[in-house]
Amino acid sequence: MSKLQEKRKSSESGSNIKVSPARQQEMNKGPMKSVFEVENLNLWYGSNQALYEISMQIPQNQVTAIIGPSGCGKSTYLKALNRMVEMVPSVKTSGTIKYNDQNIYKDKLTVEYLRTKVGMVFQKPNPFPKSVYDNVAYGPRVHGIKKRAILDQIVEKSLKDAAIWDELKDRLNENAYSLSGGQQQRVCIARALAVEPDVILMDEPTSALDPISTLKVEELVQELKKKYSIVIVTHNMQQAARISDNTAFFLNGELIEYADTNKLFQNPDDKRTEDYITGRFG
Amino acid sequence: MFEKNAGNLQKKVNNRVWLNKGMRTLFLGATLVGLIVLALLFYRVLTQGLGYLSLDFITSLPSPSFEDAGIWAGLIGSIWLMVIVAVVSIIIGVATSLYLEEYAPKNKIADIIRINIQNLAGVPSIVYGLLGLTFFVYMFSIGYRLLAGGLTMALLILPIIVVASQEALRSVPNEVKEASYGMGATKWQTIARVTLPAALPGILTGTIIALSRAIGETAPLIIVGAAAAIYTLPDSLLSKYTAMPIQIYNWTARPQDEWQYVAGAGIIVLLAILLIMNSIAVLVRNKFQKRF
Known part of the structure; x- marks a missing residue:
């Protein structure tokens, strides 16, 4: 647990009340602990508004899914969380996004720190044209780890966590481009894990994959949520x-409904959600 | 079908097929014009110069008598020039393109700078010669020395290198840069580890082609004072110097017929070096082409 989380915990529970470690662990697992708190987020590409007044909390160690038709702003929202959306120069935002109670737009929190803690897996597998090993070791090296033995450990652990170690342990020096699409995507997940993030953002990670690879990635997500929060x-x-544990439905840049996944799919509150999930549009 | 009558349809199709054939011939003709001129050039140069070309010619210093004259001083001078030009223009050019593509804000001012750099690539070389004369020869008091010539030539090809490097940087897929940024890498780390290695083949190709333009340039060198004939090789950045094109120009300007053959031999050497440089550019490009 990071110092910040500890601070937050102690302030929540009051300075006089001692919390047992077991209880604290319980509380961390509880549904109320959130990694992201988004309030009144508006976002514009130039003069086009893409997101309207989004307020949403993202719980820790759960899988939060964002669904909606094409162009509804779901990817934009995801990329706002680690500020990747700023790759488009004309982007402007208003509102607040708090990551573990820190406002991500305040200068003290550099974008490099944020992206270290909030990793990302992209829609299209995007390995570097390097070996599998160098791909996974990229993040740790960027963060200054040079010792081969430590890098070896990180690479092995990350590939194991991404459930692809057994397939690739003898092919670590092969160029990642020679792998299949599904393997490339899991290497990209391993690469994201190697930086030891808290949160992993996944932007349609299986849309370019075949059904079997998709299944593998889905199983992996289930496994990963024990250690990471996933959006x-x-x-x-x-x-x-x-x-997913929770699902948010976006439409035309607005958050229409956000609820427990079972509830949202079986008994949605909003007519538009119902229309979408029953396939009446989208 | 648009046309019910089969005969009419056939006629219409025939017209299009003939037009296609006509255009093909036209384009082939245009291509042949260039090829024939090139062949004539080669023929003229080879018949004039080949007889005079020998190892002796390459390794001899200039001489008042055409039997002894050689291109060694020009060749060495050109190599010195190219080293200065390459070092200066690659460092400044690549740094400029990195700033413009990766760091500069995307606004009007940056756009104006970009367009102006492209325009600079089209400025006549003699203008760069005058610039070099004003700044390097007089203002910085370098005089008619190797360094002044090298810096002038570096300025001349700088815009070409900037534009080529910008294009190479732009061709690196955004996805891999995003992957790097997504792990918390800074811009510089991303450039050094991902963008620049991926763009390097394109940058090298552009640079070599720019250098091969510089090695054939004559006009700016005449202005910044490359010597018409020197009998010693340059041994420092502040030596007097000459270059192959200057040497050739100087030979062709002499009245006796024999000097034309000497010039022809010089042109062959210059062309051979150009050809080697361009081949290296092609090799570099092919070797790294399939990275993305």
Whole structure:
């Protein structure tokens, strides 16, 4: 647990009350602990508004799915969380996004720190044209780890966590481009894990993959949520229903409904959500 | 079908097919014009110069008598020039392109700078010669020395290198840069580890082609004072110097017929070096082409 989280815990529980470690662990697992708190987020590409007044909390160690039709702002929202959206120069935002109670737009929190703690897996597998090993070791090296023995450990652990170690342990020096699409995507997940983030943002990670690779990635997500908080954008509603704990439905840049996945799919509050999940549009 | 009558349709199709054939011939003709001129050039140069070309010619210093004259001073001078030009223009050019592509804000001012650099690539070389004369020869008091010539030539090809490097940087897919930024890498780390290695083949190709333009340039060197004939090789940045094109120009300007053959031999050496440089550029490009 980071110092910040500890601070937050102690301030929540009051300075006089001692919390047992077991209880504290319980509380960390509790549904109320959130990694992201987004309030009144508006976002513009130039003069086009893409997001309207989004307020949403993202719970720790759970899988949060974001669904919605194409162009509804779900990817934009995801990329706002680690400020990747700023790769587009004309982007402007208002509102607040707090990551572990820190405002991500305040100068004290550099964008490099944020992206170290909030990793990302992209829609299209995007390995570097380097070996599998160098791909996974990229992040640790960027953060200054040079010793081969430590890098070896990180690479092995990350590939194991991404459930691809057994397939690739004898092919670490092969160029990542020679792997299949599904393997490339899991190497990209391993690469994201190697930086030891808290949160992993996944932007339609299976949209370029075949069904078997998709299944493997979905199983992996289930496994990863024990250690990480995961936000996954998907246009595949079955996938959201299968793997997520909470689901948010976006439409035309607005957050229409955000609820427990079972509730949202079985008994949505909003008519538009119902229309979308029953396939009446989208 | 648009046309019910089969005969009419056939006629219409025939017209299009003939037009296609006509255009093909036209384009082939245009290509041949260039090829024929090139062949004539080669023929003229080879018939004039080949007889005079020998190892002796390459390794001899200039001489008042055409039997002894050689291109060694020009060759060495050109190599010195190219080293200065390459070092100065690659460092400044690549740094400029990195700033413009990766760091500069995308606004009007940056756009104006970009367009102006492209325009600079089209400025006549003699203008750079005058610039070099004003700044390097007089203002910085370098005089008619190797360094002044090298810096002038570096300025001349700087815009070409900047534009080529910008294009190479732009061709690196955004996805891999995003992957790097997504792990908390800074801009510089991303450039050094991902963008620049991926863009390097393109940058090298552009640079070599720019250098091969510089090695054939005559006009700016005449202005910044490359010597018409020197009998010693340059041994420092502040030596007097000459270059191959200057040497050739000087030979062709002499009245006796024999000097034309000497000039022809010089042109062959210059062309051979150009050809080697361009081949290296092609090799570099092919070797790294399939990285993305």
